[in-house]
Amino acid sequence: MEIRKMTIADYDGVYALWMSCRNMGFNDVDDSREGIERFLRRNPETVFIAVEDGEVEGVILGGHDGRRGFIHHMAVREKCRRTGLGTKLLDTCLEAMKREQISKVALLVFKYNEAGNAFWEAQGFTVREDLNYRNKALRELVRIDT
Numbered sequence: 047m048e049i050r051k052m053t054i055a056d057y058d059g060v061y062a063l064w065m066s067c068r069n070m071g072f073n074d075v076d077d078s079r080e081g082i083e084r085f086l087r088r089n090p091e092t093v094f095i096a097v098e099d100g101e102v103e104g105v106i107l108g109g110h111d112g113r114r115g116f117i118h119h120m121a122v123r124e125k126c127r128r129t130g131l132g133t134k135l136l137d138t139c140l141e142a143m144k145r146e147q148i149s150k151v152a153l154l155v156f157k158y159n160e161a162g163n164a165f166w167e168a169q170g171f172t173v174r175e176d177l178n179y180r181n182k183a184l185r186e187l188v189r190i191d192t
C-alpha cells in the first residue's frame with residue numbers, strides 16, 4: 047500500500063471511496079471536483095491517499111488556516127479497515143501539519159458514527175464538552191449524507 051499526496055487526478059477514485067462509506071456528510075459545492083481542487087491548491091502538503099493496484103483505498107483531507115489544522119472526510123475502504131491503515135494516514139497527515147508549524151488539529155464527526163468516534167478516541171482526539179460548535183452557511187449547499 048502506497049501513501050502519497052493527493053492530486054486532483056485522484057478525485058474520481060476518492061469520491062467513489064467516500065460514497066461507499068456510511069455516516070459521513072458531504073455537500074454539492076465543497077466536495078465537487080472544483081471544491082476539492084480549491085482545497086488542494088490551498089493545502090498542497092497535507093492531503094494524502096492510500097493506493098494499491100491503482101485503487102484508492104484510503105484518504106485524509108488535512109488542511110489549515112495558518113493557525114489551526116482541520117481534518118475532513120477521512121475514510122478507509124471497508125475491506126482494509128482495522129489493519130492500521132487509518133492510523134498510518136493520520137500519522138502522515140499530522141507529521142505534515144507539524145512541518146507547517148501547526149500545533150493543534152480538530153475535526154467533526156457525527157455523534158452516531160460509532161466506528162469514527164472509536165477511531166478518533168483511540169487517536170487521542172478528545173471531545174470538547176465546554177464548547178458549542180456554531181456555523182453559518184454563506185450560500186445554499188445541498189447536503190449529501192452517506
Ligand SMILES: CC(C)(COP(=O)(O)OP(=O)(O)OC[C@H]1O[C@@H](n2cnc3c(N)ncnc32)[C@H](O)[C@@H]1OP(=O)(O)O)[C@@H](O)C(=O)NCCC(=O)NCCS
Pocket residue numbers: 067068069070119120121122123126127128129130131132133134153154155156159160161162164165166168169
Ligand atoms: C474511521 C476509519 C477511517 C478508521 O480506519 P481504520 O483503518 O479501520 O483504522 P485503524 O485500523 O488504524 O484503527 C486504529 C484504532 O482505532 C479504533 N477503531 C477503529 N475502528 C474501530 C471500530 N469500528 N470499532 C472500535 N474501534 C475502532 C481501534 O482502537 C483501532 O485499533 P485496533 O484495531 O488495534 O483495535 C474507518 O472506520 C472508516 O473509513 N470509516 C468510515 C468513514 C468514517 O466514518 N470516517 C470518519 C469520519 S470523520
